[in-house]
Amino acid sequence: MAVLALAGSVTRSVAQQISKEELVLLTPEWKGDRFADGRPKVPDAILKRMKLVTLEEAWAVLKGANFKYQYSGGWQTINPDSVLVGRALTATFMPGRPDIHRVIDKKGHEKDGRVKSQNAWPIDMLTKGDVYVVDQFDMQEDGPTIGDNLGNSIYAKTGNGIVYEGAIRDIAGLKEIGGFTSYFRSYHPSHHLNNPDGDLNTTLVAINHPTRIGKATVMPGDVVLGRDGGVIFIPPHLAEKVVKTSEIVRLRDMFGHQRLREQKYTPGQIDNRWSDEIEKDFSQWLNAHLNELPVPKEQIQEYLKTRTW
Template sequence: MTRSDPVAVPQATLERLKKCGQGTLTTQMFRRGYRQQFMVGLTPLNKAAGRFAGEAFTLRFIPSREDKDWDLGDLKKRGADNVQWEAVEAIGAGQVLVIDSRNDVRAASAGNMLMTRMMRKGVAAAITDGAFRDGTEISAMDFPAYCRANVASTRPSYHRAIDMQQPIACAEVAVYPGDIIVGDSDGVTVIPRHLAEDVANTAYDQELREAFLFTKIDAGGSLWGNYPASDETLAEFEAWKTAGGTL
């Protein structure tokens, strides 16, 4: 993928990815040689906010420094030269803000004002490997926001937003602008853009097959012959699918 010629990811592909669980997606990535694409330790503030899939819009923090980020007498000065606010205004509908906060939870990466601005713009989700503030308010929003912790400390006390739309690390996972980010109540997986359609198709097929296999196990069936499926069980699955079985 190059920025001038990105691989197209149709909306239908994103919709299919949204139907796939994190375990399924990481299994499919592992089969392609990617051992760790799951953002370990990040959880949504609102577990009922729903599933999402969208392309990554990246933002990178470095440690703050007093002469660059804040004035003890006038925090309003942080409104000038503020890459964080630039990113919130630049991100588009359907995209996912992914913030590299260096796994540092000592200060918030954002709060409910920025979340509300993005939500109203149609942004799909916001993710940091640090912390958010205003957790009570964000947890009541219909907006997926993933973090390590909720803290009250203001961002400039420890973080400076330094650039956007560059490759970053988030929760020790490499994220490139345009990667496809998929999340649900269990967490978040990063899929390289050029693999999105292939992963969407095989992951959906796996989800469909396991939905059928679950009915066998739930009905009292043995693991042997059902998980993994024997040829006989796979034939039953194909018949179930032909009869209209779906997720």
């Protein structure tokens, strides 16, 4: 019943962000801090550590937790060798419909204090560390709502790029924004049309509601991890587990590879379940290299204390 009520609220709220109560209701497993609007606020420290996580490591954790539809591939990219990490702020567009568009415009301008055209409204809400995640139904000609002007605004607010289910424009200008690591479906030199009394092709129906990107379901506050041509959306309550699992795998791989180069162990010994002797050697190796490893010292000490592997 709650989901049905939420679906109906998209129409009732006419392009407003989801209410705090609804967002808390839909993210019950998140127990940490939230933004004032209820969006989960995964700590900056976790986001920083997430930059070293691979898509495979994140996918494995999510699959193990029965989250099967969080990955989306087949993207074009800006800064393909960089990693995109941040908290999702979502927006959903639909094919333009004049009657709905007029109502949303009127309410947004007169009651909600919004300015400019609808494509700018979600961007005005962005904060540092956000990733703007947009379902624009893969529209291409006359579809792009983001070019180099809004791209510069997005980057200034967030320090991040975008995940955009649609076409962008001004791609040369967007590439000039140094850290604008972004994922988009296509490029088209045209621009969107938003005149309900004339040419109209997109209408913004929801801000910070659940949305769909490719075959993935995205919630506001999900941690976005984009790298190597793909994007995965990590539920906030699983973000720390993803990071910790990745770090354990990374450390074990480093140790295993070093010992193989030294020919101390055979590939069969490293590829299979480690013996007590190898596990003890691994613990000693961690202690000996605390300040040299690509994992925070405090986390390694925690791992050594808990010894859950």
